Amino acid sequence: xxxxxxxxxxxxxxxxxxxxxxxxxxxxxxxxxxxxxxxxxxxxxxxxxxxxxxxxxxxxxxxxxxxxxxxxxxxxxxxxxxxxxxxxxxxxxxxxxxxxxxxxxxxxxxxxxxxxxxxxxxxxxxxxxxxxxxxxxxxxxxxxxxxxxxxxxxxxxxxxxxxxxxxxxxxxxxxxxxxxxxxxxxxxxxxxxxxxxxxxxxxxxxx
Numbered sequence: 001x002x003x004x005x006x007x008x009x010x011x012x013x014x015x016x017x018x019x020x021x022x023x024x025x026x027x028x029x030x031x032x033x034x035x036x037x038x039x040x041x042x043x044x045x046x047x048x049x050x051x052x053x054x055x056x057x058x059x060x061x062x063x064x065x066x067x068x069x070x071x072x073x074x075x076x077x078x079x080x081x082x083x084x085x086x087x088x089x090x091x092x093x094x095x096x097x098x099x100x101x102x103x104x105x106x107x108x109x110x111x112x113x114x115x116x117x118x119x120x121x122x123x124x125x126x127x128x129x130x131x132x133x134x135x136x137x138x139x140x141x142x143x144x145x146x147x148x149x150x151x152x153x154x155x156x157x158x159x160x161x162x163x164x165x166x167x168x169x170x171x172x173x174x175x176x177x178x179x180x181x182x183x184x185x186x187x188x189x190x191x192x193x194x195x196x197x198x199x200x201x202x203x204x205x206x207x
Contacts, residue, residue, distance in 0.1 A: 013037065013187075014082035016075075017047040018089040018100030025132035025167030028174060030088040033130060033163060033183040044078055048099040051075065056105035075103060076110060080118070084126045084187075087148060091133035094143050104151065123156035126191045134168035152194035160191035 015034065019026050034043055051071035068076075079085060089100040096104070110118040129148050133141055145162045152159040163186045167173030174180070 011083045012042045013084045014078050015045045015086045015088055018097045025173035026088050026090045026130055029165040029183055030130040032180055033186045036184045037187055048103055080121055086128040088130045091131050091141050094140055096144055119155055126158040126160055127152040128160040129162040131162055132165050132167045132173050138164050149194050153196045157194055158191040159194035
């Protein structure tokens with residue numbers, strides 16, 4: 001499922017849905033956050049379950065051309081068109097879902113595509129994340145946050161952190177009043193530049 005809204009020259013959001021359940025708690029929370037965005041900011045929603053994306057095969061050090069599927073091309077173009085990318089993945093075994101991880105694995109391949117300049121073009125954009133979890137202690141999602149922060153740091157992106165909500169049964173996140181309140185302001189302001197744990201802001205500044 002791919003949903004488009006009108007484009008704008010300033011800022012555009014790509015929401016990547018990586019749940020194995022349609023209309024799940026993560027998507028509910030992501031849509032609650034998206035509702036707070038100004039109406040003139042375009043949104044594009046892509047459900048990874050609706051794209052027949054095969055497992056990523058790393059051909060960066062192999063000879064010959066690797067075929068690009070229509071699903072990969074759609075995701076690649078959508079990723080590069082967006083100023084803000086929102087990963088919407090439930091917390092599965094304390095990290096990203098398989099669908100979401102597969103999508104990010106393709107970023108590795110795009111880094112080596114001649115002429116694409118993926119790393120250079122992603123620099124300065126913002127990575128966000130939304131996740132539903134069943135545990136009451138949000139610290140169990142620290143692994144997911146670290147994965148996404150380091151991904152953003154490698155590409156010199158900004159990272160807005162992870163908007164978390166509690167929900168296991170269908171629709172349960174709607175009862176998480178704290179998460180819904182945070183969703184209303186999640187996209188406000190500018191996210192900070194992502195840093196590796198060993199970096200400072202001075203070290204990450206462009207020369």
